[in-house]
Amino acid sequence: MSSNRQAAAVSPWRAPILFAILALLFVMEGTMRNAMFSGSWNTALGILNMGLISAITAMGVNMQWGYAGLFNVGVVGFLALGGLAPVLIALPPVEGAWSAGGSRLLIALAVGLGTLALAAQAWKRLSSGRGLAVTAILLAGFVLYRWLFDPAATAIEANNPARYGNLGGLGLPVLLSWAVGGLFAAAAAWAVGKVALGLRSDYLAIATLGIGEIIVAMLRNEDWLARGVKNVSSIPRPVPYEIDLQQNPDFVDFAGRWGFAAAEASGIWVKLCYMSLFLVVLLLVILLAELALKSPWGRMMRAIRDNETAAEAMGKDVTARHLQIFVIGSAVIGIAGAMMITLDGLMAPTGYNPLRYTFLIWVMVIVGGSGNNWGAALGAVLIWFLWIKAEVWGPALIGALTAPLPDGALKAHLLDSAAHMRFIAMGLLLLLVLRFAPRGLVPEK
Amino acid sequence: MDILNAIVAILNFVVIPAAAYGAQLALGALGVTLIYGILRFSNFAHGDTMAFGTAITILVTWALQAAGIGLGPLPTALLALPVGIAATAVLVLLTDRAVYRFYRVQKAAPIILVMASVGVMFVMNGLTRLVIGVNEQQFADGARFVIDVRSFREMTGLAEGLALKTTQLLTVVIAALVVWALFWFLNRTKSGKAMRAYSDNEDLALLSGIDPEKVVRLTWIIAASLATIAGVLYGLDKAFRPFNYFQILLPIFAAAIVGGLGNPLGAIAGGFLVAFSEVAITYPWLKIAGYLAPGWQPEGLLQLLGTEYKFAVSFVILIVVLLFRPTGLFRGKSV
Numbered sequence: 212m213s214s215n216r217q218a219a220a221v222s223p224w225r226a227p228i229l230f231a232i233l234a235l236l237f238v239m240e241g242t243m244r245n246a247m248f249s250g251s252w253n254t255a256l257g258i259l260n261m262g263l264i265s266a267i268t269a270m271g272v273n274m275q276w277g278y279a280g281l282f283n284v285g286v287v288g289f290l291a292l293g294g295l296a297p298v299l300i301a302l303p304p305v306e307g308a309w310s311a312g313g314s315r316l317l318i319a320l321a322v323g324l325g326t327l328a329l330a331a332q333a334w335k336r337l338s339s340g341r342g343l344a345v346t347a348i349l350l351a352g353f354v355l356y357r358w359l360f361d362p363a364a365t366a367i368e369a370n371n372p373a374r375y376g377n378l379g380g381l382g383l384p385v386l387l388s389w390a391v392g393g394l395f396a397a398a399a400a401w402a403v404g405k406v407a408l409g410l411r412s413d414y415l416a417i418a419t420l421g422i423g424e425i426i427v428a429m430l431r432n433e434d435w436l437a438r439g440v441k442n443v444s445s446i447p448r449p450v451p452y453e454i455d456l457q458q459n460p461d462f463v464d465f466a467g468r469w470g471f472a473a474a475e476a477s478g479i480w481v482k483l484c485y486m487s488l489f490l491v492v493l494l495l496v497i498l499l500a501e502l503a504l505k506s507p508w509g510r511m512m513r514a515i516r517d518n519e520t521a522a523e524a525m526g527k528d529v530t531a532r533h534l535q536i537f538v539i540g541s542a543v544i545g546i547a548g549a550m551m552i553t554l555d556g557l558m559a560p561t562g563y564n565p566l567r568y569t570f571l572i573w574v575m576v577i578v579g580g581s582g583n584n585w586g587a588a589l590g591a592v593l594i595w596f597l598w599i600k601a602e603v604w605g606p607a608l609i610g611a612l613t614a615p616l617p618d619g620a621l622k623a624h625l626l627d628s629a630a631h632m633r634f635i636a637m638g639l640l641l642l643l644v645l646r647f648a649p650r651g652l653v654p655e656k
Numbered sequence: 657m658d659i660l661n662a663i664v665a666i667l668n669f670v671v672i673p674a675a676a677y678g679a680q681l682a683l684g685a686l687g688v689t690l691i692y693g694i695l696r697f698s699n700f701a702h703g704d705t706m707a708f709g710t711a712i713t714i715l716v717t718w719a720l721q722a723a724g725i726g727l728g729p730l731p732t733a734l735l736a737l738p739v740g741i742a743a744t745a746v747l748v749l750l751t752d753r754a755v756y757r758f759y760r761v762q763k764a765a766p767i768i769l770v771m772a773s774v775g776v777m778f779v780m781n782g783l784t785r786l787v788i789g790v791n792e793q794q795f796a797d798g799a800r801f802v803i804d805v806r807s808f809r810e811m812t813g814l815a816e817g818l819a820l821k822t823t824q825l826l827t828v829v830i831a832a833l834v835v836w837a838l839f840w841f842l843n844r845t846k847s848g849k850a851m852r853a854y855s856d857n858e859d860l861a862l863l864s865g866i867d868p869e870k871v872v873r874l875t876w877i878i879a880a881s882l883a884t885i886a887g888v889l890y891g892l893d894k895a896f897r898p899f900n901y902f903q904i905l906l907p908i909f910a911a912a913i914v915g916g917l918g919n920p921l922g923a924i925a926g927g928f929l930v931a932f933s934e935v936a937i938t939y940p941w942l943k944i945a946g947y948l949a950p951g952w953q954p955e956g957l958l959q960l961l962g963t964e965y966k967f968a969v970s971f972v973i974l975i976v977v978l979l980f981r982p983t984g985l986f987r988g989k990s991v
Contacts, residue, residue: 280765282767282771284700284774357956406978410978410982411982412770413697413698413766413767413770414978414982416698416700416767416770417698417909418974418978420905420906420909421906421910421967421970422971424903424906424967425965425968425971428964428965428967428968431964432962432964432965565902566781566902570774570778573771628786628789631782631786631790632782633782634778634781634782635778635783635786636782637778638775638776638778638779638780638781638782639779641771641774642772642775642776642779645768645771645775646755646758646772
């Protein structure tokens with residue numbers, strides 16, 4: 212890996228020019244109405260907002276990969292776990308859910324965690340017969356946990372199942388849930404990292420693949436938590452609602468002065484509010500990451516990445532540092548997950564597709580420039596823009612390519628399958644960049 | 657106590673499905689472990705290689721069915737299988753030439769190869785979607801059952817029925833044949849010995865005049881065959897849906913790691929271990945408890961874990977092995 216990262220002369224104008232091109236793409240999307248662009252600022256800002264969230268996710272992945280060479284294949288799981296936070300923090304409490312079984316459920320979860328901790332301690336402390344003792348502890352803990360948990364979960368799910376059937380939230384401000392989302396993801400990352408780090412490098416990849424699938428399965432099936440596949444909607448917003456803006460005469464007046472109809476202007480205004488919030492978070496993450504990278508800690512991380520053996524010989528605890536960066540990176544991904552659910556206002560666990568939320572993020576990081584925060588952010592927004600626009604451009608391209616073909620089954624099949632071309636295109640892009648420009652669009656300094 | 661009925665129920669709901677599933681996992685894990693042994697990286701594209709091979713086989717099966725060619729009681733897919741294997745082998749050889757060889761020559765870190773395999777996974781996933789779409793496809797034909805529930809009841813007079821699907825029996829038989837052929841090849845032929853030598857010690861193998869590119873090509877062809885066979889058997893037994901083949905990646909990796917990456921025997925043992933644990937832990941034991949302890953009436957279904965969490969079983973097995981024996985039960989590679 213080290214051979215890919217030697218500093219080569221890169222024009223200092225490269226990043227600003229690329230960012231300018233990106234900005235131009237969004238301006239074109241917002242203003243030009245033709246076969247390529249929608250000409251709607253609402254669409255352009257919608258893409259940009261999701262792009263900014265992808266950029267924060269990519270930042271987390273970039274910390275793990277770019278600073279430490281850790282391959283996290285469970286990004287979707289950490290995103291989903293972060294997305295749980297707005298549901299549990301910002302929603303108002305569900306009437307009757309806590310009295311139905313809330314405290315029993317919390318005790319059950321505590322018993323579950325306590326069992327694991329006790330088993331770990333027993334394994335550490337006991338010298339003889341510890342296998343037997345740990346098995347006994349785990350079995351007893353499991354039975355107790357299920358005895359406490361099952362009736363509680365059933366009772367909560369039976370509480371007004373058509374509307375709720377879940378525990379509800381704490382009714383706290385939704386912005387707080389972003390931080391909590393980060394904490395959730397960090398906790399899960401700590402547990403996985405503790406086991407899988409320090410072994411051969413592929414193991415972390417495989418273990419994170421597993422935890423990702425399990426977290427998504429949990430969100431789909433644990434109805435008491437976030438209603439599972441029945442979805443939780445109307446998650447509170449940190450920004451005004453369109454309908455309120457449209458009824459506010461001052462806002463209508465203000466929109467009129469800019470030449471916009473109230474309906475369109477309210478959508479744009481809301482998206483601009485979200486955009487500012489996301490930009491603040493993104494810039495804060497980049498600032499902190501840049502400061503950390505320039506500190507002695509950052510130099511140590513890069514030293515470990517470039518030569519683990521040498522760093523270890525210098526007395527650095529490689530596994531502990533890897534665990535640290537893995538947890539921090541996952542926390543950033545969790546924050547992005549909470550932001551995404553806040554933006555959508557909807558928790559729909561069926562939407563968490565690993566191809567979209569794990570591997571597309573990886574394409575963003577690799578294309579943008581692993582190890583470089585600005586590169587990862589640029590790659591994320593750019594790839595997200597292309598991914599969305601490929602939905603429009605792909606069929607148009609296939610249509611143009613197949614135009615000379617005679618009408619028939621083959622042509623119809625090709626036209627139908629244009630949507631799948633996106634996957635092939637993204638895979639090829641990843642492979643090409645990995646091979647021919649492994650340092651990405653904006654290389655590490 | 658009704659031991660006979662209990663045994664039949666266990667056979668019907670646990671042993672037979674788990675044996676078939678275990679055989680499919682074992683074939684998949686063999687492919688992963690061979691790639692790991694020779695090329696030294698975990699191939700994330702293996703699930704999608706299986707899906708691609710199966711998709712091609714399904715297309716040929718449909719063509720054969722349309723032409724009225726069949727195998728009588730056996731599924732037509734068996735006739736189509738060689739075509740699927742050939743197509744998949746060509747695809748993976750092209751992939752190796754275009755993608756992996758560059759990093760091999762460079763001696764890049766294994767994690768870069770893993771990353772490249774993710775790119776390959778994306779492309780293969782898109783290819784499969786392009787070829788056959790994202791929907792579920794049924795392609796099993798021929799006789800459905802070797803033994804069905806009713807004739808078993810009439811034959812034995814037991815209350816509990818037992819069904820053995822043709823695809824389940826076929827899976828186990830074909831897997832046994834394939835494994836026998838693979839071990840014969842690895843242990844008895846010159847090419848097989850070259851592969852094992854290369855896996856054990858690359859430098860020594862090079863010094864002995866083994867052509868590494870030939871070994872790598874052979875490995876890819878074998879891995880593609882194993883993947884296609886495993887994929888087709890899985891598709892016949894359950895149903896073909898491209899996304900399932902991505903999800904099966906985790907149990908397959910768990911099986912390969914449990915057995916020890918790079919160790920073929922371990923992959924087979926790991927496949928069956930993962931499959932039996934998965935089925936046994938997600939099966940509701942209420943019925944069997946009813947036979948064994950008639951007086952006892954438990955509240956729940958006696959199911960340790962819901963079927964929706966079956967992947968958690970592979971994950972827990974994986975974690976336990978990583979914690980206590982990171983090289984696997986059968987001592988795989990440690991690098």
